[in-house]
Structures are given as structure tokens and as C-alpha cells.
Amino acid sequence: MPHTLAEKVWADHVVRSAEGEPDLLYIDLHLLHEVTSPQAFDGLRAAGRQVRRPELTIATEDHNTPTLDIDKPIADPVSRLQIETLRKNCADFGVRIHPLGDAEQGIVHVVGPQLGLTQPGMTVVCGDSHTSTHGAFGALAFGIGTSEVEHVLATQTLPLKPFKTMAVTVTGELAEGVTAKDVVLAVIARIGTGGGQGYVLEYRGPAIEKLSMEGRMTVCNMSIEAGARAGMIAPDETTFAYLKGRAHAPSGADWDAAVAYWKTLRTDEGAVFDAEVVIDGDALTPYVTWGTNPGQGLPLSASVPDPETDFEAEVDKTAARKALEYMGLEAGTPLRDIKVDTVFLGSCTNGRLEDLRAAAAVIKGHKVADGVRMLVVPGSARVRLEAEAEGLHEVFQAAGAEWRFAGCSMCLGMNPDQLAPGERSASTSNRNFEGRQGKGGRTHLVSPLVAAATAIRGTLSSPSDLAA
Amino acid sequence: MEKFTTHTGRALPLRRSNVDTDQIIPAVYLKRITRTGFEDGLFAAWRADPEFILNQEQYQGVSILVAGPDFGTGSSREHAVWALKDYGFKVVLSARFADIFRGNSAKDGLLTAVLKQDDIELLWKLLENNPEAEVTVDLEAREVRVEGHVFTFEVDDYTRWRLLEGLDDISLTLRHGEAIDEFEAERPGYKPKTLPAAA
Numbered sequence: 001m002p003h004t005l006a007e008k009v010w011a012d013h014v015v016r017s018a019e020g021e022p023d024l025l026y027i028d029l030h031l032l033h034e035v036t037s038p039q040a041f042d043g044l045r046a047a048g049r050q051v052r053r054p055e056l057t058i059a060t061e062d063h064n065t066p067t068l069d070i071d072k073p074i075a076d077p078v079s080r081l082q083i084e085t086l087r088k089n090c091a092d093f094g095v096r097i098h099p100l101g102d103a104e105q106g107i108v109h110v111v112g113p114q115l116g117l118t119q120p121g122m123t124v125v126c127g128d129s130h131t132s133t134h135g136a137f138g139a140l141a142f143g144i145g146t147s148e149v150e151h152v153l154a155t156q157t158l159p160l161k162p163f164k165t166m167a168v169t170v171t172g173e174l175a176e177g178v179t180a181k182d183v184v185l186a187v188i189a190r191i192g193t194g195g196g197q198g199y200v201l202e203y204r205g206p207a208i209e210k211l212s213m214e215g216r217m218t219v220c221n222m223s224i225e226a227g228a229r230a231g232m233i234a235p236d237e238t239t240f241a242y243l244k245g246r247a248h249a250p251s252g253a254d255w256d257a258a259v260a261y262w263k264t265l266r267t268d269e270g271a272v273f274d275a276e277v278v279i280d281g282d283a284l285t286p287y288v289t290w291g292t293n294p295g296q297g298l299p300l301s302a303s304v305p306d307p308e309t310d311f312e313a314e315v316d317k318t319a320a321r322k323a324l325e326y327m328g329l330e331a332g333t334p335l336r337d338i339k340v341d342t343v344f345l346g347s348c349t350n351g352r353l354e355d356l357r358a359a360a361a362v363i364k365g366h367k368v369a370d371g372v373r374m375l376v377v378p379g380s381a382r383v384r385l386e387a388e389a390e391g392l393h394e395v396f397q398a399a400g401a402e403w404r405f406a407g408c409s410m411c412l413g414m415n416p417d418q419l420a421p422g423e424r425s426a427s428t429s430n431r432n433f434e435g436r437q438g439k440g441g442r443t444h445l446v447s448p449l450v451a452a453a454t455a456i457r458g459t460l461s462s463p464s465d466l467a468a
Numbered sequence: 469m470e471k472f473t474t475h476t477g478r479a480l481p482l483r484r485s486n487v488d489t490d491q492i493i494p495a496v497y498l499k500r501i502t503r504t505g506f507e508d509g510l511f512a513a514w515r516a517d518p519e520f521i522l523n524q525e526q527y528q529g530v531s532i533l534v535a536g537p538d539f540g541t542g543s544s545r546e547h548a549v550w551a552l553k554d555y556g557f558k559v560v561l562s563a564r565f566a567d568i569f570r571g572n573s574a575k576d577g578l579l580t581a582v583l584k585q586d587d588i589e590l591l592w593k594l595l596e597n598n599p600e601a602e603v604t605v606d607l608e609a610r611e612v613r614v615e616g617h618v619f620t621f622e623v624d625d626y627t628r629w630r631l632l633e634g635l636d637d638i639s640l641t642l643r644h645g646e647a648i649d650e651f652e653a654e655r656p657g658y659k660p661k662t663l664p665a666a667a
């Protein structure tokens with residue numbers, strides 16, 4: 001029987017299955033960070049349990065860490081305690097950790113792939129919903145809650161019911177200036193924030209195959225914003241080339257054996273998906289969000305929608321009304337006229353080297369507009385080092401942007417980088433929820449290219465507006 | 469985990485869809501390392517508004533939340549479940565829940581019951597007209613009963629069984645230790661290890 005990619009990876013990890021019960025799934029890689037793990041380690045201690053496979057586990061610090069003065073003790077005592085707790089837990093249970101200041105520290109979803117730990121056909125979990133990022137390698141990767149973190153620490157498995165599968169095919173070729181971020185924002189606008197619930201999305205089609213690994217990670221990263229458990233892309237030569245030579249990638253005969261297996265990880269001809277969506281890649285243009293969930297997005301050339309006339313269902317009208325009120329926007333305003341106070345370039349969605357390069361190329365020779373602050377936050381310490389080796393930091397700094405240390409930063413209002421109430425941002429992160437970037441903050445999700453052009457013009461813009 | 473069979477209490481009609489976990493508990497409350505005491509973070513931004521429904525006199529002491537579709541979307545933070553439980557909620561009713569939130573709830577004994585959106589709308593009206601209404605959520609019968617109305621809800625058999633029995637997952641899984649050992653023995657050697665750290 002023909003199978004989908006997701007079904008193959010699932011089948012290869014079933015430890016036990018029984019009628020009427022969830023499958024018991026083996027977990028190949030467990031990523032930890034400071035926020036969702038302390039209660040899990042406490043649970044282990046209380047039950048007198050050990051970490052079953054420390055060598056399949058790795059921790060980093062990202063959500064709650066500052067991006068300035070990282071050599072000084074963390075100022076907020078509550079944050080400091082959380083970081084110290086992770087370090088102690090890792091020491092007590094023999095788990096490898098990359099703490100703040102380490103060259104491999106960074107956002108957990110940037111660190112795993114960069115070390116070569118994320119590979120095709122693996123099961124990867126983390127107490128973080130954007131674990132879907134790792135699906136870019138053809139891994140089955142998904143976010144879990146703290147109880148599940150404890151479960152994986154104790155047993156290296158998870159009881160789960162198989163996910164449904166959805167094919168998201170992006171046809172054609174992306175036009176210049178259209179990025180992976182625009183693709184995924186368009187996908188979410190199409191299927192809605194709940195449309196992917198219970199599904200693994202498999203992104204496929206010519207426009208997806210052409211994406212770099214970084215772009216694929218951006219797409220898979222935001223699968224959760226469509227409600228999906230995971231996103232996947234079949235591994236190919238681009239994937240293998242990215243992995244070859246990385247610290248934890250196989251080598252020698254192991255490499256050959258691994259690649260032979262990886263090449264089998266494709267959806268078979270004739271396999272049936274539970275749902276299918278087709279997006280016309282040729283027609284895509286830069287996308288931005290106007291509302292308070294990632295499904296509330298439109299092409300940059302559009303105007304703020306009218307809750308009364310542009311929506312049919314009553315829940316959607318109500319949601320749009322509430323969103324416009326929160327965002328301080330009027331129906332009919334061209335999106336290009338929206339003025340921002342802050343531009344945030346970073347996060348696990350768009351904080352990789354390629355993203356910084358793309359934004360730097362736009363910014364080069366320009367200045368950040370008066371009254372706008374731009375924060376550039378590399379996704380990992382390694383990305384920061386690589387960017388500096390290319391001189392990207394100088395490009396950003398010369399334009400008047402701030403060059404920070406690695407972490408989640410302004411993606412979520414937890415560490416010191418936050419929006420003030422009423423402040424408006426163009427952000428390359430993944431969530432525009434109310435208060436996500438700080439209490440009362442207003443977020444427009446954008447690609448790195450749009451972020452850079454917006455920083456220069458001060459209003460939501462794409463690089464093509466700069467030439468005009 | 470405590471067993472859950474039937475719960476009777478008053479309910480809060482929350483007329484909002486897409487209540488994401490950043491709304492249920494904002495990130496600033498996630499710095500704590502304890503598993504309890506998150507009630508102050510529940511809907512913190514909305515509760516700053518005195519008019520917010522949960523602040524209204526007549527809805528004090530509620531233990532059942534009736535929310536719009538796509539409840540619990542976004543971040544995987546289990547703190548969202550802890551905040552609801554610590555505040556005193558035992559049940560959330562909605563037409564659709566986000567997967568991770570639903571999974572987390574099941575682990576912590578918070579019942580997430582799926583009703584039809586029409587039934588949710590009717591419940592909202594009933595509860596707005598009579599905030600004192602006693603609502604019974606019967607997990608055995610998969611029913612919500614209020615003022616003579618009976619609504620059936622969906623919950624999968626396995627989760628229902630675990631909640632009714634009050635079983636925790638880790639001990640259930642550890643019963644299959646041998647199967648895990650056998651699986652591990654067969655794993656291909658090229659699968660990556662985090663230890664030792666590569667140079």
C-alpha cells in the first residue's frame with residue numbers, strides 16, 4: 001500500500017500499538033529549554049525517576065534570556081532562577097546544555113538543525129509548539145506540553161494517536177521578493193488558524209522544492225499557526241547538502257546508510273492524503289497580517305478589511321471587529337499606510353543567517369526611519385558569529401539598527417525586549433496575538449524583506465517600494 | 469491524577485473565538501518554576517478591564533468555561549491548563565480545541581468537551597440570562613445538562629477512560645518497558661546522539 005511521508009516516519013517509530021489505545025511512539029531527539037521543563041524535572045524527582053536517554057536530549061536557554069549584557073547576571077531574579085534551575089536540572093540528570101554565552105546557545109529550533117542533530121526520518125519533540133520547524137528535514141517534529149516533556153524524559157516515548165495528513169502543494173515559482181514567509185502566511189490565511197487541527201501538513205510542489213533549508217524551516221515553523229501538529233517536507237539533495245559535514249551528521253559508511261534510508265522518505269505515488277490544498281505560487285506577493293491571529297493576513301497591496309462586509313460567519317466578523325479595535329486600525333486603510341514604531345528581525349521563524357543576509361541586502365546604504373527602532377536578533381550565537389564574519393552587523397548598525405545577542409527576544413513578551421502598550425511592530429516572528437510582544441503591543445507579521453523595507457520607510461513596505 | 473466522573477457548577481459564557489494560550493496566560497507568568505499558583509495569570513490582560521466577564525459579580529465562583537471555537541491555540545504552554553485549574557475551572561466546553569492544549573488538559577485532569585457551536589450559542593444565552601444556572605457535566609454519559617436541556621459532547625474513549633480512572637500516562641507507559649527496550653535494540657546506528665558533544 002502506498003504511504004505518505006508522515007505515515008512512513010510514524011510507522012518506523014511505533015514501539016507498541018494496541019486496539020483502542022494510542023500508539024506508543026519512540027522519540028529520537030528531545031529538545032529542552034528553561035520555560036517548559038522545570039516542572040517536568042520536578043516530577044521526575046518526586047517519582048524517583050531518571051532521564052532514560054540523556055544522549056538523545058539537549059537543552060539550551062532562549063525564551064527568558066536577555067539579548068544585551070549577557071555577561072552580567074540576569075537582572076530579573078525570577079528569570080534568573082528559571083535559568084539556574086535548568087542548569088541545575090541538566091547537571092543533576094546528565095543532560096547536555098548550551099547556556100547563555102556558549103557558542104551553540106540560541107533558540108532551540110535554530111540550534112538543533114545547526115548542529116546537525118535534526119535529520120530526516122526522525123521523531124523530534126520539544127516543549128514548544130514551533131518544534132514543527134524541524135519538519136523541514138523530513139522529520140516528524142511537534143510541540144508537547146510539560147507533562148509530555150516529563151513523559152519523554154522518563155520513557156523516551158509518547159502515547160499518541162496517529163495524525164491525519166494534509167498535502168499543501170505550492171505550484172509554480174515564487175516571484176522576486178516573495179519569500180518562504182509569504183508562502184506560509186498565505187497558507188494560513190487560506191486554511192485558517194484551526195484548519196490544520198489534527199493534521200500533519202506535507203508541503204510539496206515546485207515552489208517548495210526550490211526553497212533552501214532555511215526557507216523550508218520558515219514554512220514548517222508556522223504550521224502550528226494553522227493549528228497543525230506538524231509540517232514536513234520530503235528530504236532531497238538540498239537537505240543532504242545542508243547536513244553533510246555538520247557536527248552531529250553521520251559520516252563515512254553511516255552517512256551512506258543514512259542517505260539510503262532518507263531517500264525512501266517520500267510520499268509514494270498514489271498515497272492518499274486526508275485533505276489537500278493547492279496554492280498558486282506564481283500569484284503570491286508579500287503577505288502581512290492586519291489582525292490578532294496569524295490567519296488574519298492579506299497581500300501587502302490590500303487594505304484593512306471591513307468586519308461587516310468582508311466576512312460571512314458571525315464568529316469571523318466578531319473576531320475581525322475585536323482585532324481592529326485592538327490593533328487600532330480602520331477598515332479601508334491601505335496596509336502600506338500603516339506606520340510602525342518598531343521592527344523586529346529575528347525568532348525561530350526568521351532568525352537564521354539567510355534571513356539576516358536578505359534583510360541586510362535591503363538595508364545596505366539606507367537608514368532606519370526617524371522614530372523607528374529596529375532590533376536585529378540572531379537566532380543563535382552561531383548565527384551571530386557567522387553574520388559578523390560577513391560584516392552583516394556593520395550593515396545593520398550603520399543603518400541605525402540594534403545588533404543583539406541571540407535568543408527569542410521580542411518574539412514573546414517574557415524577556416526584557418518588549419513592546420510598550422499601543423506600540424506597533426513589523427515583526428518577522430510568528431504570532432500576532434494580543435500582547436504577544438508585550439502587554440498592549442500591536443504586531444504585524446512580515447518577512448525579513450518586508451521588515452527591512454518597513455524599517456527604512458517607517459510604514460509597512462516591500463523592497464520594491466524603495467526603488468519608487 | 470484525581471478521577472473525574474461528574475461535575476456540577478456554575479459556568480462562564482466567554483463569547484470569544486481563537487482564545488490562544490497567550491491570552492489564557494501571558495508569557496510574563498511563565499517564569500515560575502512551580503506547578504501551582506498560576507491563577508493570577510489567567511486571562512491577565514483581559515482581567516485588567518473591570519468590565520471583563522470574569523470580573524463581573526454574578527460570575528464569581530464559576531468552574532465551567534464555555535468558549536468559542538479554536539480554544540487554546542498557539543503556544544504549547546501547559547501553564548494555560550494550570551492557570552485554568554488553579555483558578556477553579558474543571559471543564560472547558562468549546563466547538564473546537566487546539567490539539568496541544570487538549571492533550572495537556574487530559575494530562576492534568578481538566579476536561580475539554582467538544583459541543584456543537586449551535587449548542588455553545590444556546591448555552592451562552594442561557595448563562596447570560598441566568599448566571600446562577602447549575603450546569604452538570606457528566607463524563608460517563610458524555611452529557612452537559614442545564615435547565616432541562618441536554619447536550620451531548622465528544623471526548624475520545626481513551627481520554628475518557630483515563631480521566632474516569634484518574635490514571636497517569638507515565639506509569640501506564642512504564643508497563644511496556646520491555647517493548648521499549650526491544651525497540652531501542654533495533655535502532656539504526658547512524659541516528660544522532662547529543663552525547664558526547666561533537667568537537
Ligand code: SF4
Pocket residue numbers: 062063107108109128130347348349407408411412429430
Ligand atoms: S523565537 Fe518565539 S516562537 Fe520561537 S521558540 Fe522562541 S518564543 Fe517560541
